[in-house]
Amino acid sequence: MPIDPGLQRLALGTILAAFVGKNAPEWLLALLADGLAGVTLFGTNIENPKQTADLTTRLRSVRRDTLIATDEEGGDVTRLAHRTGSPYPGNAALGVVDDVLSTRMAYASIGSELAACGITLNFAPVADVNTTDDNPVIGTRSFGSDPALVARHTAAAVAGLQSAGVLACTKHFPGHGATRTDSHLGLPVVDVPIPVLRERDLPPFAAAIAAGTAAIMTAHLRIPALTGAGPATFSRAVLQDLLRHEYAFSGAIITDALEMRGAAEVAGGPGPAAVLALAAGADLLCLGAHVTPALVDTVVTDIVTAVADGRLPRTRLEDAAARTAALTPAAGAPAADAPIAGIGWEVARRALRVEGSAEGFGNALVVKLHTGPTIVEGRVPWGLGVPALSIAAASTSPDELIGRAGSRPIVIIGRRLHRTEESRYLIESLTRRHTGAVVEMGWPSDWRPTSARAFLTTYGAGEVNGRAAAAALGLLHPRD
Template identity: 45%
Template structure:
């Protein structure tokens, strides 16, 4: 195989559009490793199926990946919110069989669409409430419990034939920096990592996970390079954890990597990574050509051993096996899981139709622009409900005029203005229900508190059902 084809075979770019452009189809036919689909590529399942049929028509074993974590991070349901709860909700439900069933149902849907690789689950832990990017994408804080759910998710996903991907090695949960925007340095020793963060990744490896995604995270004892560019990080993954599958980068165009994209690609391959994810800022044909040429030049100059590139291309190609379409997608399973995840504190009882305020905050880049908010669900289930825009606590109290108030937040503990609105409403003495859709933080004094452990469509629906059932 030519060096150019090998170099092309390790690239997994994103692209614009809901149909495959001609230049991309030619690249696939000429050996491009694969693609990663984003919300910008999705209308509905039928369109994704047709798109993937185009790609597989150019080459049957092309890798087709997607970030379908479920919960807050969804691509297939980016236009309306996920039909399944995310990891934190599944962890809160505490039922490994349910986690496995949800993953298998997701995989059956992905397989029917022609997807061969799902960039999930997040094996990160919740280790600080100030983490800006993982949150409810994690199964929880306890390494062993989270690890058991990671393994169950991997087993459910791969039993259907879709490759799973445990991410973001060595674990993002202790960071207070979003690697989409800057380079996090983990305040952790290698020994701490081995005893905590690496536990869920070890569980994924033992469950047979076919790929692992590196995080753009610096572990000081491993050196100054982020894990994606760090040979010691890959050594730990390969030798200490025993992983033999494909190592995939997080988006190489993220600001945590920085510098020249071509240089970063070569450095990642030299460190031991196999597949290069290039999805955030889509490349055109010229951009891909420049990357391929840079990788080839690195081999020819001796910077990148040819056997390393051959190994990387081989491992990447193994993720392209087309999954067989199978029965097993259950569109009702997610709501069942979301109901099981709900947590209620205090006395949940409304004297009549409420005034609802959704305190929306800017979502992380990973989540993107996915619909969020409880108001529409309560309007449907409780006639007479009034949804009002966010304003001051005094303004909300005036609009309520003695009616009960439902205030909805996404990690209020990380947003001072949202926290102040909730606490002020509670201090006024209103009949107040606080619905938290992120990782549960401190009690802010509401009469009742509902924790959904996620902001997906089914998590919001489950919360609305519970509140409606408690309304006189």
């Protein structure tokens, strides 16, 4: 049975695709001409600002209202600066400084850079309240663990981004901060009563809505009291009853990537996940980084079939496509100002916490302790911006490091250093026998190596976070 072209165009109008490479493939351009809502850019698509601007110009040459989105959070998650590390410190550092004007300025500067590249929708800010220290996917992406603090900085971030003409997509509703499972790898469960969500997780989203956020992204997590056996992305109770009706959100609801296991494994694939998300109230479907023409065709076919057999009302699909289309008039406005010089360095410097004495490390052996990036962080460079010995704790002994250092002190840097017994043992053993400092660039914990001369917390692994720590240790001049 042939597909109704009008219905096919409606379905395409609810999809954000992606591609690999620096140039848009012909299949993607053809889909844009047929009504595809837009494209998400990842690090693999971005080489430099001029190339990115040329790419987005090519995409819009097919259809002017094409949405072009990315994840530019600053700190640990960056697409524009994936080759060097972000010049912005990230949410945890902004939260520690707790200056809402600085947060607004940082996000306005990020927005200006995005706008100059032709990117009109940013999957930021993260509004999750990080109440679980070992959260494997949020951590330093969060402004903090206090709902009121996170709320005021979320509102400032939304205002800053949108002042530069870039649409904000606040995420991950109704809150990913209390999870111990990465939704890329499985379905997290937040088993708390609804009043706990209202008090702990939802205030930042209410603040984002009050600040005028253009979009909100769903979370692939299960809250038994609200979602039953499935994720929030597939829940009418979350997307319609809570977000649309109770919180009166009238913007676009965007899904997190539907190929993530927290959605795809529950539904039986991205196509069925797309149908369930639309039926629940989502408007724009992210298909993730690994998109092919066949995948888009499968998702479109599943949506059209669901309309034909009554599982998805056509009016719901029309509403989703209309809300998505309504994003474009606000997108692409000229940037209000050029990027704000020095804002990232200023916040990173103010966020840095030093316990003990950081003096005497100017000639130290710097050791980078690898614990592996999270999926969302990717392989973005991080560190102190100086030469470092890269090791794994399980395969390195204190004697080996002391032998390499000789009479020089040792600085050990890492992310989430407290999480493994091997890294704690190595650091404790080393600092008992040798002069050492430790730099924690992930979400901090209460653990401290008792014999370390200094313990530095950067609250993020952006390039500028590392540079601030290096300057404090005398390894790098602040202006280097």
